[in-house]
Structure formats: C-alpha cells, structure tokens
Amino acid sequence: MKAKNHILFLSLLSLSLLLNGIHGTGHHGPGHGHHRLKALILNCGSSASEKDADERTWETDEKYILSPDKGVMTKSDTQDPSLPSTVPYMTARIFKSETAYLLPLQNSTSRTLLRLHFYPSSYPNFNISNSYFSVTAGRVTLLSNFSSYLAAQALSQAYFIKEYYLAAGKDPTLTLTFKPSDKYANSFAFVNGIEVISAPALFDADPVLAGTAAGSINDDQQASTVPIEASSMETMFRLNVGGQYIAPANDSDGLMRSWYDDTVYLYGAWYGVATQANVTVNYKGLPSYMAPLDVYRTYRRMGPEATVNSVANLTWIFQVDPSFMYLLRLHWCDSDMTRTNQRVFDVFVNNKTAASEIDVFALTGSVAAPTKRDYVVHVNNNTDQLWLALHPYKASKPEFADALLNGLEIFKLSDNAKSNLAGPNPVMSDLMKKYQDAEMEPKSFGSDQKESGTSTVVITGAAGGAAAVGIAAVIILVAYKRKRRVPGADPASGPSWLPISWNSSNNSASKSSTMGGKSQGGVYISNDAASNCRYFSLAEIKTATKNFDESNVIGVGGFGKVYKGIIDNDTQVAIKRSNPSSEQGVNEFQTEIEMLSQLRHRHLVSLIGFCEDNGEMILVYDYMGKGTLREHIYKGNKTTLSWKQRLEICIGAARGLHYLHTGAKYTIIHRDVKTTNILVDDKWVAKVSDFGLSKTGPNMNKGHVSTVVKGSFGYLDPEYFRRQQLTEKSDVYSFGVVLFEVLCARPALNPSLPKEQVSLADWALRCARNKTLEDIIDPQLKGKINPECLKKFAETAEKCLADHGVDRPTMGDVLWSLELALQLQDNHEGGSTTSRTKNRKNNPENSEPKMDQNSLIAMHRSTLSLGDDDEEHKTRTSDTTEDIFSMFVDQKGR
CATH class of the missing domain: 3.30.200.20 (Phosphorylase Kinase; domain 1)
Structure with missing residues (x-):
C-alpha cells in the first residue's frame, strides 16, 4: 500500500511540476552571467512564497514532504540582527519523527548542489539545545547526531549554511530525510531553507593526489589522480584570497556561493601582500561558473623581498574532520608576469608535494588568464588540521622568488564505502584545550620534495578575521590566537x-x-x-x-x-x-x-x-544620573527633553563618536550606536557607552574590517549587513537612525505598525523625500523647532542613512551640521539662555559655534582633548596619564 501511495505521489508531483513550470521558473538572483541555472528553493515552515533580500522567490515546502502531518510549521521568537534576510530564516519546519522530502532534480545526470539553511534560534515549545538529528540525501549521510546549536556556538554565528555537491545518479528525484536522534531525549530535527540546484560541470577532471606529483603539473605519468565521479562532497571553505568578501548575489552564473576573506586562515608571520590586478581579467576559455571575476582580479603574493621569500612559506591552516579525503581547488590568475620562468613555485598540502614548478603563465600561455587545479589529500585520524603552503621554486632560477594564489575552495569527499560526509559535533572543552597553548609548534613542509625545497620553514603565528562556510568550528580560535597575543x-x-x-x-x-x-x-x-x-x-x-x-x-x-x-x-x-x-x-x-x-x-x-x-x-x-537618552525622548518615561536639550545631547554623542573615529591611535568603530548606548549625566552631558562590540586596529587604514555582522537590528548599516565589511560610516548610519529617533520619538523598529512604517529609517527617509516629515515628528516638539533648524537636522540625518557608505558624511561633518542646526535654533529663540552661557564659560569646548564652516570645524576638532568631567576623576587617573597620551596622535584628526 505504501509503495502504491509513493508511486501516486510521484505521478501527482510530476504533473504538478509540469503545470506549475517549476523546471523552468529559475528561482535565482537577477543578472548572473550567461547561465540561467534552474533551482528549487524552499522556505521551510512558510505557508506562502516569499522573496529574500536578493529578490529570489522561496516557495513553501509543504507539497514536497512525503508526510506533511509529521512536520510542525513554526516561526522564530527572535530575529538576530546578523540575518541576511528574514527569508528563509524566520520560519522553520520541525520534525519530531523521521520525515522525508521528495525533491525533483532538474538534471539527474549532473551533480546536484544542495544547501541546507539553519537558524538555531528560539522556537515556541521547542528547546533548540535539544535538537540532535541526522540528514541523508539518497544513500549519502550528510549529518549524523548533528547539533546546529553547538555548530552555531562554535562558529559564533546566529545562522549558517551547509553546502553539498551530490554525485549524479539515475533517479529523477532526491529523497532528503530528516531523523531526530535516538540518543537524546526530546530530540527533534528542523530546517529553515533548502536549495536544490543542478550544478554545472564544476568537477570536470580527477584531482591530483598530493605526494605523487614529483614532476611538472602537466606530467600525468608522474602524478596519480583520484577518481571522484562517484563521490559526494561537502563545501568546507571558499576563499577570495587577497580580496574582500563576495556576497552570493555577486557570484558567477547564479550559483549564489559566498567567497570569504582568507586572512583568518593565514598562518605564520609571513602574511604576504594582498594585490589587485592592474590589467583587465577575462575568462579566456575557463568556464565563467568556476569563480567570479572578482576572485581572479585579486590575489595574495609573498612580496618583493626575495631573500625572505626563499626561506618562508605562504601558509594557510584549516580545521577539518579527521579520517576524510579533501579536495583543494586552487584558483590562479597571474596578471603581472608576461613570460615563462618569471614566477615559479611549489604547492604543499599537509607536508606533501601537491605540485612542483607551478608557472601560471606557462599553464595559461597568457597574461591575466584564469585557471584552476585540483589536489586531494587524506587527513588521517591523528590530526584535524589541513595545511596549504606555497614556496618559491628555485631550481629553474626564476626571475622572482615569489608565489601567489587568487582563490581557494576545500571540499570534503564522501567515504565511498559508507557514503558518509558526517563529522562530529564540536566538543568545547577538547577544542579549547587543543588551542590553549600560547605558541604552536613550527612545521616544515615538503619532506618529499626535491632538494630545492628541503630547507623551507614556516614562521609561526596566526591571523584574525571572518567566518566560514560549513562547520569549521575552531577557525575562530585560530584567528583570535594571533589577534589577542600580547x-x-x-x-x-x-x-x-x-x-x-x-x-x-x-x-x-x-x-x-x-x-x-x-x-x-x-x-x-x-x-x-x-x-x-x-x-x-x-x-x-x-x-x-x-x-x-x-x-x-x-x-x-x-x-x-x-x-x-x-x-x-x-x-x-x-x-x-x-x-x-x-x-x-x-x-x-x-x-x-x-x-x-x-x-x-x-x-x-x-x-x-x-x-x-x-x-x-x-x-x-x-554613574550616569540621568540614565539613557532613550528614557527621555518617549512620552511617559523620565523627563521629556526640549528640542534644544535633544540637540545638545546629539552633539555630545557626535563628539564622542568623532573622537573614536579620528582621535585615537587607530580608528575605533563603535558598532552598536543606539539611544540606549548614549547616557546622560547629572549635568545633561551626553556620553557614548557600551564598547563590547567595538572594532579597532591598524587594518582600518585600508578602509574597512571584514567581520561577522553584529549590532542592534534597526540601527544596522545595510552595506555592512550585505558585505560584512565594517567602516566608520557604519557608525554614521546608526547615528542617523538615532537622530530620527530623537526627532520622531519612536523606536527604530516597531512591528505593531503597518509594514512600510516598521523600520524608522525607511519610514523617515520616505517622509523626508515626500516632504511630509513634519507629520511624524514628536507631537511635543511641533511648533517649537525653527524651520531652518529642522531642515538642517533632517538633511543631516537623511545623509547619514545613505545606502552606500561612500555617500554618507563623516562624523566630523555630522557634528558640524548639528552645531549649525543648534546655532539656527538659538538665533530663532533670540540667543542662548543664561544657563547655557554659563556652561560655555566653564567648558571652552562647548563655546558658542560660529556660522562659518571653518570656525565650526576648528571648534569641534578641539573636542579631541582628553577632558574628564571632574577633578576627582582626574586625580584618580593621574598615575596613568602618560600611558594614555601615548595612545593618541594628531589631535586635529585624520
């Protein structure tokens, strides 16, 4: 009876797909290359189709479940600010017993790209920490006794994606089974989103086995290859080496892959030089779906110091599951070399020679021509690390002692005997213990290489940075090992x-x-x-x-x-x-x-x-006697502030932020600017607080820091949200939301309002552009604001909320504009009050601003001095004044 029902379901499903045109709809982002990949993307637990932030349509999953009554449709109780979109993460399908999806395949003769989206959040009536489950795709085990809760904690991310390339088969459908673990009480399975894409011929040749490539990469007789046609794969890492994060919407050919910054994985004191191509890069025969052009336009090389390069490696280290085979795909595009034997190098993977005498120009026969090569290595059960090292090849006496890499992908290969890809859950205590040492042992690479490489060494260290694809748990720890070393x-x-x-x-x-x-x-x-x-x-x-x-x-x-x-x-x-x-x-x-x-x-x-x-x-x-700014701008809270008081508090907060951006040795980005983090003391002096999420460092001189998105929803910079690149303009955006919150006396997010009004930033911008802003300002302020002052204030807030950071003002510009707005308000009221005049006499940095821009800029730059609020505090910190002053540079800002 079950077999008959199954056949009937397949028949109805096929008919439904034909009628609905699912095979031809192509749910994918707009404008991706020449190949229009067709995909089935499901918003699990949703009752209707919805679009994500990239305008992709996610349909409901209900008609693809073999037993719909076994799944519970639910919504998350909380929305983490790091979510790239509410779709598909805010809804989930929860399974309390074994349940399967039957998913149609566009092309069963090619590999299937499968993505599973997980958001281990709080769901009504379910404790997410109890969720342990297994997932199989056909006969391949993807996850076993898996805890997405532990995975997210290990990655320090609210959500994550598991990505697989399933081997081709004969079945026109894919059975995706979720099964709660039998080992844990009250366990359940869940999933937020599923993507099924017919992948192009990404894996068109068998990779070289590391340790067998004794001669040239092109010498097939000396290099053993590993058959991978029957192997399924899990994506472990995908890096844009030497470049910035590439969002899925910017990937080539609609594959929607994320390419991450490689700096978190760099190992050793030799980080190389991140470089951008100075010529036009074209695919020149390589299929465009291999990687986006942005990967081939940037690269990391060792640098110009030949003497140092000859005794060092350019090295990356990755945390992986032991007892698996791993495929490493190296992407190259040499945009500098114009003939052979100019830049030649060796490739080592886990102390084995993967390739010797790599000359990218010789491989492609052209300048700025992308190419890729695949290598396989087995990671035994005695280690959970995978090392990749590049070292200059010296035997042919090339013109430069250098090496380069543009992109790197690492895939775990399934165990063909068991068709298994599942690794263990992270065990916190073991992982912490493993990376607790202050120094890691140095390694030598290339023990099986020719004489020219026997003296290569790795100079130890580590690097700090971003997040990974998959569940490479301890990479965060490796990153922070270098970052926090003192x-x-x-x-x-x-x-x-x-x-x-x-x-x-x-x-x-x-x-x-x-x-x-x-x-x-x-x-x-x-x-x-x-x-x-x-x-x-x-x-x-x-x-x-x-x-x-x-x-x-x-x-x-x-x-x-x-x-x-x-x-x-x-x-x-x-x-x-x-x-x-x-x-x-x-x-x-x-x-x-x-x-x-x-x-x-x-x-x-x-x-x-x-x-x-x-x-x-x-x-x-x-102690800040007056509490938070937020407490004083909403009716029914504490003392309701006048418009002038609000302006003065905004100016004080802007001074604090401007100082962070320009007055310290390194740029400091607050990353969580909001009205609850602006405090007011007994004298109504505003002070910026809560620096727990702040970022700083010398890397800010390149304009941004690539980092996992954190902050408060409603205040988050959309550009930071999309690109995971933090700049001081991210604080400017958040401060723009604060300005509108002060003006309108309403929260940054209010879900009880109509959809178009939920976000204060969006609603205020719309009203400003429609010249209806006066309709939404705080009723207690109506008729009390000078129109010219309001115009200047609103213009400033609007500029802060520009979609792109480059279009936003600096915090110094914001400060000047607010000072001008206050001057306009003072002029309208017939001059400053007695108390204000007295306060300015006592505090020269608060002196009355002039109307001309130069005077105002000079005035607010003077606030970069190290001033305390009272003599008692100065006495308490006097012993450390010399150390504090050593942290600061040009007091006029950058």
Missing part, C-alpha cells in the same frame, strides 16, 4: 588570546588565564589595560551593591543587569554584571576593558575598573 606575555601562565562566544560549561580555558600579569579567573587582560583601571574583588562589588540587591538594579542589557553602587564610602558608580548562568559576553567583557581603559574623553563613559573573580565578569563605570 607581546611579552608569559605563555606558561595561560593563553593570551580570547575566543569569540566560546563559553560552554566545559570550557576549561575560561578558568585560568592571565590578567595583568596575575592569574585570575577567565580572560586575558593586557598589562596596559590592567594598569589603567582598578581591579575590584567580588567582595567589594557585593558590598557596593548590597549583595546585588534587586532594588539597586537600574537597567538590564544583553550583557546582564546594571546596578547602582557605592564605593569608597560615597562615590556612586554603575556596576554592570554579566549573567553568570549564561556565561556569554567574554569577548565583549575584554573588549570593553581593553578599549575604555585607554580612552578618556568628556563624551565617552569612563571605566573605573572591573572584577573577574569566581567566574564573575563585572565592569564598574562612572
């Missing part, structure tokens, strides 16, 4: 780095790390930071807060509760305590200390000290 730290005393959101209850690494040269309980705090602020014992904190009495709670945030406290008998402070049960926020805790301990400015909240005792993470700040 010169002079004692390796024996504990790790000098900090992982991202990696704080399981089994995390042994969080129990013993170095803090300011002393062993304390959880994170590494540099000596500089520790010396610039005060360390509190937990007993002192408990005394200050009356043992965390709930009556002293003055706020609650993502980090935890904020208490009002008293220290040193009579000094009021704000004490922010991390939620000890969640064990989250370690990275934010360290960032806040490292950042604020080096900054002193009138419009930045001052960090007094911290407590890291007995598993607690506590920060102590100056």
Whole structure:
C-alpha cells in the first residue's frame, strides 16, 4: 500500500511540476552571467512564497514532504540582527519523527548542489539545545547526531549554511530525510531553507593526489589522480584570497556561493601582500561558473623581498574532520608576469608535494588568464588540521622568488564505502584545550620534495578575521590566537588570546588565564589595560551593591543587569554584571576593558575598573544620573527633553563618536550606536557607552574590517549587513537612525505598525523625500523647532542613512551640521539662555559655534582633548596619564 501511495505521489508531483513550470521558473538572483541555472528553493515552515533580500522567490515546502502531518510549521521568537534576510530564516519546519522530502532534480545526470539553511534560534515549545538529528540525501549521510546549536556556538554565528555537491545518479528525484536522534531525549530535527540546484560541470577532471606529483603539473605519468565521479562532497571553505568578501548575489552564473576573506586562515608571520590586478581579467576559455571575476582580479603574493621569500612559506591552516579525503581547488590568475620562468613555485598540502614548478603563465600561455587545479589529500585520524603552503621554486632560477594564489575552495569527499560526509559535533572543552597553548609548534613542509625545497620553514603565528562556510568550528580560535597575543606575555601562565562566544560549561580555558600579569579567573587582560583601571574583588562589588540587591538594579542589557553602587564610602558608580548562568559576553567583557581603559574623553563613559573573580565578569563605570537618552525622548518615561536639550545631547554623542573615529591611535568603530548606548549625566552631558562590540586596529587604514555582522537590528548599516565589511560610516548610519529617533520619538523598529512604517529609517527617509516629515515628528516638539533648524537636522540625518557608505558624511561633518542646526535654533529663540552661557564659560569646548564652516570645524576638532568631567576623576587617573597620551596622535584628526 505504501509503495502504491509513493508511486501516486510521484505521478501527482510530476504533473504538478509540469503545470506549475517549476523546471523552468529559475528561482535565482537577477543578472548572473550567461547561465540561467534552474533551482528549487524552499522556505521551510512558510505557508506562502516569499522573496529574500536578493529578490529570489522561496516557495513553501509543504507539497514536497512525503508526510506533511509529521512536520510542525513554526516561526522564530527572535530575529538576530546578523540575518541576511528574514527569508528563509524566520520560519522553520520541525520534525519530531523521521520525515522525508521528495525533491525533483532538474538534471539527474549532473551533480546536484544542495544547501541546507539553519537558524538555531528560539522556537515556541521547542528547546533548540535539544535538537540532535541526522540528514541523508539518497544513500549519502550528510549529518549524523548533528547539533546546529553547538555548530552555531562554535562558529559564533546566529545562522549558517551547509553546502553539498551530490554525485549524479539515475533517479529523477532526491529523497532528503530528516531523523531526530535516538540518543537524546526530546530530540527533534528542523530546517529553515533548502536549495536544490543542478550544478554545472564544476568537477570536470580527477584531482591530483598530493605526494605523487614529483614532476611538472602537466606530467600525468608522474602524478596519480583520484577518481571522484562517484563521490559526494561537502563545501568546507571558499576563499577570495587577497580580496574582500563576495556576497552570493555577486557570484558567477547564479550559483549564489559566498567567497570569504582568507586572512583568518593565514598562518605564520609571513602574511604576504594582498594585490589587485592592474590589467583587465577575462575568462579566456575557463568556464565563467568556476569563480567570479572578482576572485581572479585579486590575489595574495609573498612580496618583493626575495631573500625572505626563499626561506618562508605562504601558509594557510584549516580545521577539518579527521579520517576524510579533501579536495583543494586552487584558483590562479597571474596578471603581472608576461613570460615563462618569471614566477615559479611549489604547492604543499599537509607536508606533501601537491605540485612542483607551478608557472601560471606557462599553464595559461597568457597574461591575466584564469585557471584552476585540483589536489586531494587524506587527513588521517591523528590530526584535524589541513595545511596549504606555497614556496618559491628555485631550481629553474626564476626571475622572482615569489608565489601567489587568487582563490581557494576545500571540499570534503564522501567515504565511498559508507557514503558518509558526517563529522562530529564540536566538543568545547577538547577544542579549547587543543588551542590553549600560547605558541604552536613550527612545521616544515615538503619532506618529499626535491632538494630545492628541503630547507623551507614556516614562521609561526596566526591571523584574525571572518567566518566560514560549513562547520569549521575552531577557525575562530585560530584567528583570535594571533589577534589577542600580547607581546611579552608569559605563555606558561595561560593563553593570551580570547575566543569569540566560546563559553560552554566545559570550557576549561575560561578558568585560568592571565590578567595583568596575575592569574585570575577567565580572560586575558593586557598589562596596559590592567594598569589603567582598578581591579575590584567580588567582595567589594557585593558590598557596593548590597549583595546585588534587586532594588539597586537600574537597567538590564544583553550583557546582564546594571546596578547602582557605592564605593569608597560615597562615590556612586554603575556596576554592570554579566549573567553568570549564561556565561556569554567574554569577548565583549575584554573588549570593553581593553578599549575604555585607554580612552578618556568628556563624551565617552569612563571605566573605573572591573572584577573577574569566581567566574564573575563585572565592569564598574562612572554613574550616569540621568540614565539613557532613550528614557527621555518617549512620552511617559523620565523627563521629556526640549528640542534644544535633544540637540545638545546629539552633539555630545557626535563628539564622542568623532573622537573614536579620528582621535585615537587607530580608528575605533563603535558598532552598536543606539539611544540606549548614549547616557546622560547629572549635568545633561551626553556620553557614548557600551564598547563590547567595538572594532579597532591598524587594518582600518585600508578602509574597512571584514567581520561577522553584529549590532542592534534597526540601527544596522545595510552595506555592512550585505558585505560584512565594517567602516566608520557604519557608525554614521546608526547615528542617523538615532537622530530620527530623537526627532520622531519612536523606536527604530516597531512591528505593531503597518509594514512600510516598521523600520524608522525607511519610514523617515520616505517622509523626508515626500516632504511630509513634519507629520511624524514628536507631537511635543511641533511648533517649537525653527524651520531652518529642522531642515538642517533632517538633511543631516537623511545623509547619514545613505545606502552606500561612500555617500554618507563623516562624523566630523555630522557634528558640524548639528552645531549649525543648534546655532539656527538659538538665533530663532533670540540667543542662548543664561544657563547655557554659563556652561560655555566653564567648558571652552562647548563655546558658542560660529556660522562659518571653518570656525565650526576648528571648534569641534578641539573636542579631541582628553577632558574628564571632574577633578576627582582626574586625580584618580593621574598615575596613568602618560600611558594614555601615548595612545593618541594628531589631535586635529585624520
């Protein structure tokens, strides 16, 4: 009976597909190359078709489930700001028993590209941490006892995508089965989105087995190849080497692949030089679907120092599952060399020669002609690392001692005997222990190479950066190992780095790390930071807060509760305590200390000290008596601010942000600008707070930092959202939302409003362009704002919300415009008030702005001085003044 029903279902499905034209609809992004790939993309758990941010239509999954009654359609309770689109992540199909999809294939004779989208969020009546399940595609096991919750925690990402290339078969349909684990109580399976794409001939030749290529890459008699036609694959890594993140919508031929920055995987002190082609790059015979042109336009090379290059490798390291074969695809396009034997190099994979004497110009016979080569290596069960190294080849005496790489893809190959691709879930304690050492052992590559390469060495180190495709869990830890290393730290005393959101209850690494040269309980705090602020014992904190009495709670945030406290008998402070049960926020805790301990400015909240005792993470700040800006702009909250007061607070916050962008040694991007992070003291002086998500560093001199998207939804820069590239203009966008929030007295997001009004940024821009902005401003302000002042203020906010960062003003420009708006308001009211005049006498940096631009710019640049709010605070920090001043450069900004 079941067989008959199955045949009937197949017949009805085929008829439905013919009638609906699913094979010809081509659900894909617009304008992708010459090949119009046809795809079936499903928004699981949705009752209707919806479009994502790339205008792709995701249809409901219901008609493809063999037993629809077994699946529960649900919606997530929360929307993480890092989601690239609500579709397909905000809906899910949950399975409490084994259930299968029957998915039609466009072309069963070619490989099938399968993507599974997971958003392990909070769903009604389901505890996501209980979700363990297996997934099979036909006879191939993709996942086994898999926990998407642990995977997301390991990656420090709210969502992720598992991507597979399934071997071709004879069946015109694909059976995709989800089965909850039998090993865990109350377990269930779920999926948010499914993509099924008929892949082009991406794998058109068998790859070379690393360790057998004794001669030229073109010498087939000396290089063994590995048959892969029957192997299914999982995408582990896909990198645009030497270039920026390439979003799926910008991939070639509608394949919708993501290409990530490679810097997180670089290993060694030799990072090479990221370079962009200075000539036009064309495919010249290579199929365009192999990689987008942007991959071939940028590359990483070793650099001009031949002496150094000859004794070093350009090396990347990856965390992989042991006991699998891995295919590495190397993409090359040499846009510099114009003849053979100019740049020649060897390729090593896990200490084996994959290719010797690679000359990209000789391979292509042309300048700026892309090519690719595939290599396979087996990773045994004694290691979980995969190393790729390039080293100049010297025997032929090439013109340059150099090597290059444009792109890299790494695929896990299925075990043909078991047709298995499933790896283990990340085990936090084991992974942390493995990467806890302050230094990793150096490796030599090419033990089987010819004499010319026997002396190559790897100069140890690591690099910091972005995210990965798949579940390469520990790459985040490798990245932060270099990023958090502090010169002079004692390796024996504990790790000098900090992982991202990696704080399981089994995390042994969080129990013993170095803090300011002393062993304390959880994170590494540099000596500089520790010396610039005060360390509190937990007993002192408990005394200050009356043992965390709930009556002293003055706020609650993502980090935890904020208490009002008293220290040193009579000094009021704000004490922010991390939620000890969640064990989250370690990275934010360290960032806040490292950042604020080096900054002193009138419009930045001052960090007094911290407590890291007995598993607690506590920060102590100056007390801000008037609370947050948000509390004063909504009717029914605290004191409602006048328009002039709102302007002055916005100007103060802009000064603080302008200082972060231009006044410190390196550009500092706040990354979480919003009205709850702008505080006001008893004198109504605005101060920017909460630096837990801030980014800084010398890499900002290239204009951006590639990083996982974090921030608060409603304030997020859409360009940062799309490209995962953070710039100071991201703060400018967020501040533009703040300006409209101050003007309109409504939240950045309000889901109860009609769809077009939910986002304040979108709604305010629309009203501004339709010249109806006055209709949505705070009713308490109507008739009290000078029209010229309103016009200037609105223009400023509107420019801040430009879709592209290059079109937005700098924070210095924003500050000047706000000062001008305040001048216009003052002129309208007949001059400044007595209290304002008095305040300006006491605070020269607040002196009355002039109408001409040069004077105003000079005035707001003067706010880059290191001014504290009171003499008591100056006395407290006097011992560290010299260290603090050493952190700052030209006070006139960049």
